[in-house]
Amino acid sequence: MMEEFTNVFLMILLVAGALGVLYVRNLFVATMLLAAVSFLMALIFVILDAVDVAFTEAAVGAGISTVLFLGTLSLVGAEEKESKKKTVLPLLVSLIVGGALFYATFDMPKVGHPDTPVQSSRLTERFLQQSPNEIDVPNVVTAVLASYRGYDTFGEVTVIFTAGIAVLLILRQLRRRPETEPLEDAQPELPETASDQRVTPNIHDLVPHVVAKLLIPFILLFGLYVQFHGDFGPGGGFQAGVIFAAGIILYSLVFGMEYTQKLLPLWVVQLLLALGVLLYGGVGVVSMLLGANFLDYNVLASNPIAGQHLGILLVELGVGITVTAAMLSIFYGFANRSEFNKQTGEN
Amino acid sequence: MSFFDHYNYWIFVILFVIGLYTIMSRTNLIKKMIGLSLFQIAVFLFYITMGKIEGGTAPIFVDDPNAVYSNPLPHVLILTAIVVGVATTALGLSLVVRIKESFGTIDEEEILRQEEDSK
Numbered sequence: 001m002m003e004e005f006t007n008v009f010l011m012i013l014l015v016a017g018a019l020g021v022l023y024v025r026n027l028f029v030a031t032m033l034l035a036a037v038s039f040l041m042a043l044i045f046v047i048l049d050a051v052d053v054a055f056t057e058a059a060v061g062a063g064i065s066t067v068l069f070l071g072t073l074s075l076v077g078a079e080e081k082e083s084k085k086k087t088v089l090p091l092l093v094s095l096i097v098g099g100a101l102f103y104a105t106f107d108m109p110k111v112g113h114p115d116t117p118v119q120s121s122r123l124t125e126r127f128l129q130q131s132p133n134e135i136d137v138p139n140v141v142t143a144v145l146a147s148y149r150g151y152d153t154f155g156e157v158t159v160i161f162t163a164g165i166a167v168l169l170i171l172r173q174l175r176r177r178p179e180t181e182p183l184e185d186a187q188p189e190l191p192e193t194a195s196d197q198r199v200t201p202n203i204h205d206l207v208p209h210v211v212a213k214l215l216i217p218f219i220l221l222f223g224l225y226v227q228f229h230g231d232f233g234p235g236g237g238f239q240a241g242v243i244f245a246a247g248i249i250l251y252s253l254v255f256g257m258e259y260t261q262k263l264l265p266l267w268v269v270q271l272l273l274a275l276g277v278l279l280y281g282g283v284g285v286v287s288m289l290l291g292a293n294f295l296d297y298n299v300l301a302s303n304p305i306a307g308q309h310l311g312i313l314l315v316e317l318g319v320g321i322t323v324t325a326a327m328l329s330i331f332y333g334f335a336n337r338s339e340f341n342k343q344t345g346e347n
Numbered sequence: 348m349s350f351f352d353h354y355n356y357w358i359f360v361i362l363f364v365i366g367l368y369t370i371m372s373r374t375n376l377i378k379k380m381i382g383l384s385l386f387q388i389a390v391f392l393f394y395i396t397m398g399k400i401e402g403g404t405a406p407i408f409v410d411d412p413n414a415v416y417s418n419p420l421p422h423v424l425i426l427t428a429i430v431v432g433v434a435t436t437a438l439g440l441s442l443v444v445r446i447k448e449s450f451g452t453i454d455e456e457e458i459l460r461q462e463e464d465s466k
Contacts, residue, residue: 049417072440076447080375090371098364105356112401140406140419163434
């Protein structure tokens, strides 16, 4: 009963948060509420036994995407204008869709019942029963992600790689503005975009500086732990990459972009972005050269299980590197936008 | 049939509808992106709920031979979907930034009006 109570409570908070996101006019508040909704969702995922997903949702959904939204808000302003658009039709469409889905839920099997098609599927049985013999990695999610579905994960890493490149291409372009009307550009100087020229921090920066210096090594260490512990517990390349990027983003928020780009210039980030994908694909090519199929790790070492372990380790490393670099290149794109405009003399 | 048999799905429907309505009714482009995120989260909840098994535990092997594990497949799908989701969100947001710079606004109606005027 206690679990149900917690569940219902979290769900009510979730719906309340979502309604808040819909109604609030200040986009900053909406972003923060969205982050809260993401965290609640992560908690619900833990209750639903999806610890890996919960981890990802907390790191990616609540962490990085909030940073991205805030970065955008600092460039475009946070006030939402009152819209005059009639909202009857959208409401009607939404209610009809909702009604149809609601009606359909009564045909869904009971939540958590062992006989549902998802649970009794032969694939499920195969993965849960064979993976200890074939791969011998305790975390089945990692086994499926990096080995059984390795090919799909390669595709997903490529998507992230493409997004990282695309954001840089979009945001590092000269802006073209209509000549006729001069636009007033209200760019609130948020810390992440402000070009911090001061070399000596003033007393107000001291506390965040000290705290950040204390925290960042542990964040990076935790990232490494998550990266290399993904076989045994929740975690893996995706989460580790985001945590690693978060550590560096924290550094740049506190010490300014200038120092961060000295520490990790854009070309290094771009190199890492490609390196991760190449590492992942390279493992596939090596396994092909050794006479097996693409991404068939069995041939990588003396026996299949050692080969699987090595293969999973390498591709997860590739995922981690690409995700870190992609998150950083996206962050650099946003954080440098106003600076970039100034440099190119457009502002 | 008790209330708890399906209520996860009902929450999914409610979140889904809120997300959909936000995307359709709000003209601010960032608000639309936020709505899209809500929509996305709702779908994640749906998938993860289907993987849940009663009395189960997370699909990480433990020593107990009688342990029941939740289905790992939806977890893998959604894990990657979350990361791909943030990648597409970032792309959308970068386009919003460029739209703001070109049009001076991120309100859909004003952009459409400017397009009309320039014809």
